Amino acid sequence: MIALSSDCLLFQMASGESLPLSAEMISVELVNGAAACNYDEEFVSHAANAVFHYFKHELGRMSVTLGEFAEALEKVLGGFKLPPRGATCSAFKVGRFDLLELAESGGGCELLFFPRLRSELRYRLQNSPELLRFSGLRNCVKCLAGAERWCARCQQLHEHIVDFLRTCLTAETAPPNCTLLVE
Secondary structure, eight states, rough: OOOTTTTTEEEEESSSSSEEEEEEHHHHHHHGGGGGGOOOHHHHHHHHHHHHHHIISSSSOOEEEEHHHHHHHHHHHHHHOOOOOTTTTTTTTTTEOOOOHHHTTTTTTHHHHHHHHHHHHHHHTTTTTSEEEEEOOOHHHHHTTOOOOOOOOHHHHHHHHHHHEEEEEHOOOOOTTTTEEEE
């Protein structure tokens, strides 16, 4: 028997056959398929990667049925109240911010980054957005960690920033239907 690659899951099809697929393969299929018509392609890709990670690393599964994966992805996508593709921002209030810009403006120093991040979150909440979108997390983390490649320190910092944003959002007076998206 051939060993399964560490970045793959076995997807059990309705026909009974199993296909080894990576998170990237699933993302490409979803973006090119029907799921991309309602959401941004990059967003669908991130959601698929998150669901893949959930089954592979959180649950420790080696195989999953296509139905289980689709159901989990549907829950993830349904949890976001995002505008349809092509919708104008006036119909849907979005607060956008690039995390890399914030990291670079502080010279890549963590001590300056977190207080500035909290201030930026407060500022964005003043407009009562329905979606707070913080982008550039991966590059921001590498800048703060002073790393060229992703490492264990990067992963810890990544999780710390996401937890920090969640904690700050719950501590602030956010609009009741405000969704936080960190990518």
